[in-house]
Amino acid sequence: MSAINVTGLRKTYGSLVAVDDLSFEVRAGEVYALLGHNGAGKSTTIEILEGHRQRTSGEVSVLGLDPGRGGRELRDRIGIVLQTSGIEPELTIREAVGLYGSCYRRTRPIDEVVAMVGLEEKVDHRIGSLSGGQRRRIDLALGIVGRPDLVFLDEPTTGFDAAARRRSWDLVRSLCADGTTVLLTTHYLDEAEQLADRVGVMVNGSMVAEGTPDELIGAAPATVVSFVLPPDSDRGALTAALPGLGPLAAGENGRVDFRSSTPTADLHAITSWALEQGIELHSLSVHRPSLEDVFLQLSTSEQTTNGEPEDIG
Amino acid sequence: MSGSFPSTAGLIVAQIRYQLLLFVRVPVGVFFTLALPLIMLVIFNALFGDVTVMTDGGEWPMRQFYTGALAVFAAVSATYTNLANMVPIRRDEGVLKRWRGTPLPTSVYVAGAVGSSVVIAAVGVVIMLGLGVVAYGLEVQADKLPAAIVTFVVGVAAFAALGMAVAALVPSASAASAVANATILPLAFVSNVFVAIQDPPRWLALIGDIFPLKPFVTSFQDAFNPLVEAPAFNWPELGFIALWGVGGAFVAVTRFRWEPSAGGTTRRRRARTPASS
Numbered sequence: 001m002s003a004i005n006v007t008g009l010r011k012t013y014g015s016l017v018a019v020d021d022l023s024f025e026v027r028a029g030e031v032y033a034l035l036g037h038n039g040a041g042k043s044t045t046i047e048i049l050e051g052h053r054q055r056t057s058g059e060v061s062v063l064g065l066d067p068g069r070g071g072r073e074l075r076d077r078i079g080i081v082l083q084t085s086g087i088e089p090e091l092t093i094r095e096a097v098g099l100y101g102s103c104y105r106r107t108r109p110i111d112e113v114v115a116m117v118g119l120e121e122k123v124d125h126r127i128g129s130l131s132g133g134q135r136r137r138i139d140l141a142l143g144i145v146g147r148p149d150l151v152f153l154d155e156p157t158t159g160f161d162a163a164a165r166r167r168s169w170d171l172v173r174s175l176c177a178d179g180t181t182v183l184l185t186t187h188y189l190d191e192a193e194q195l196a197d198r199v200g201v202m203v204n205g206s207m208v209a210e211g212t213p214d215e216l217i218g219a220a221p222a223t224v225v226s227f228v229l230p231p232d233s234d235r236g237a238l239t240a241a242l243p244g245l246g247p248l249a250a251g252e253n254g255r256v257d258f259r260s261s262t263p264t265a266d267l268h269a270i271t272s273w274a275l276e277q278g279i280e281l282h283s284l285s286v287h288r289p290s291l292e293d294v295f296l297q298l299s300t301s302e303q304t305t306n307g308e309p310e311d312i313g
Numbered sequence: 314m315s316g317s318f319p320s321t322a323g324l325i326v327a328q329i330r331y332q333l334l335l336f337v338r339v340p341v342g343v344f345f346t347l348a349l350p351l352i353m354l355v356i357f358n359a360l361f362g363d364v365t366v367m368t369d370g371g372e373w374p375m376r377q378f379y380t381g382a383l384a385v386f387a388a389v390s391a392t393y394t395n396l397a398n399m400v401p402i403r404r405d406e407g408v409l410k411r412w413r414g415t416p417l418p419t420s421v422y423v424a425g426a427v428g429s430s431v432v433i434a435a436v437g438v439v440i441m442l443g444l445g446v447v448a449y450g451l452e453v454q455a456d457k458l459p460a461a462i463v464t465f466v467v468g469v470a471a472f473a474a475l476g477m478a479v480a481a482l483v484p485s486a487s488a489a490s491a492v493a494n495a496t497i498l499p500l501a502f503v504s505n506v507f508v509a510i511q512d513p514p515r516w517l518a519l520i521g522d523i524f525p526l527k528p529f530v531t532s533f534q535d536a537f538n539p540l541v542e543a544p545a546f547n548w549p550e551l552g553f554i555a556l557w558g559v560g561g562a563f564v565a566v567t568r569f570r571w572e573p574s575a576g577g578t579t580r581r582r583r584a585r586t587p588a589s590s
């Protein structure tokens with residue numbers, strides 16, 4: 001059974017199309033990441049699924065209910081971590097968790113929730129006195145206090161330091177171990193790579209690619225080879241000697257990056273040439289493309305075909 | 314495994330308690346709502362308490378006039394001014410949007426905000442009347458208490474509704490505080506709150522008469538005016554106040570917003586400008 005089903009979703013603000021014919025499915029128990037630049041339509045999509053916005057057209061089902069009129073029944077079974085939402089700064093963490101928890105049918109004990117987000121030491125501090133990262137963790141706490149079947153995380157770790165990010169990744173993983181479904185939006189590729197069972201890449205309101213992180217990376221054609229040429233060496237000579245390599249991206253300080261579909265042969269040619277010339281290639285590396293490379297490739301090619309994205313602000 | 318939702322009554326009580334907790338933790342709100350009318354009562358009585366005042370009912374001591382007037386002013390501060398200020402602040406903070414995403418029925422949230430303001434109003438009125446009785450010879454007559462209570466209930470209900478209407482209409486918290494104070498303070502001057510206006514210019518009397526504050530003040534004062542006989546119900550005034558309340562409630566219900574205006578979404582949309590092109 002699927003936790004979320006979206007078919008032909010469309011959302012327009014006047015002449016602006018924020019979400020355009022979007023379709024995807026999130027299976028029960030899976031972590032699904034919507035990945036995209038700011039303004040790609042991720043937050044609009046997630047807010048429609050949460051019931052915060054009405055869609056223009058299309059079919060949407062969340063836990064079998066229509067979020068447009070899911071009401072109390074639906075909101076009891078979902079947890080929402082919004083990108084922009086406040087908490088009463090006058091309350092302590094204990095008071096806030098207790099208060100927000102009191103309106104759910106299946107409330108988690110306060111101490112358990114606070115421990116899950118690692119705020120035990122601050123539990124009796126006023127929220128107004130906490131740092132941005134700590135407040136974000138309270139956002140997470142309030143998102144899970146009702147034992148939700150489905151959690152929406154809209155850019156959940158923005159503003160976190162590295163340790164806090166790893167901790168909330170662990171929290172998300174422990175949630176899925178409980179069978180909780182998670183839909184998250186992020187523009188951190190490592191976050192999607194770390195957490196998501198499947199990733200959907202959104203550009204200009206449409207889905208341009210979807211799959212597991214490995215599938216997306218595997219679909220990218222080429223391995224990346226990069227190295228630094230010594231300052232006095234001749235890049236032209238390299239290109240002339242190895243015409244098979246095709247165009248080489250010229251980086252700063254003599255750095256060369258190129259994509260290769262035959263890395264073994266190309267690497268052999270390059271290193272042979274370098275030995276012949278008596279040149280040491282610094283920082284020589286061969287690596288599979290990261291999700292970031294794939295993402296950048298997808299989003300730039302999509303934007304080129306669509307022309308300049310309009311400024312809607 | 315699903316069980317049932319917590320009872321609505323229990324949720325409302327929890328919400329009122331929590332709103333009261335928030336209220337006492339914002340010192341500036343406590344000062345303007347409860348302390349300031351009390352300070353005014355003490356100062357006004359020190360300055361003018363011994364003179365008598367002529368109103369429609371006849372001549373009576375100023376200190377009794379002020380006690381009733383400033384008790385109403387405290388009640389209006391607790392409901393109208395307090396809600397018109399605090400609800401937009403919570404909206405701008407994103408607190409309202411967060412509550413909207415929980416299974417708490419939105420009507421319960423509103424009931425908690427309004428209910429807590431009525432509790433604060435009652436506390437304010439009781440403190441004022443208590444001081445009036447102890448220090449200024451205010452006579453509380455049992456047979457006029459029902460009129461005082463009904464007037465209080467109708468008045469705070471109407472001004473709470475009007476506070477919610479202002480909260481619904483203003484774009485932001487900073488605008489809300491300006492609008493709330495700019496409406497209630499001048500109106501208080503022409504509504505027998507700070508000064509007992511005798512033979513006012515026609516236009517000034519008219520302004521006092523078309524807004525609900527003066528009817529609230531005079532009806533409540535009548536319940537403590539020795540010249541007015543029991544039961545002291547002013548039904549036409551109460552009906553007039555209630556009408557304003559119904560209008561306010563209509564605006565509040567039809568125009569209420571849970572999210573900050575523009576702000577968040579504009580920022581997100583603006584960020585769509587391509588970073589690399």
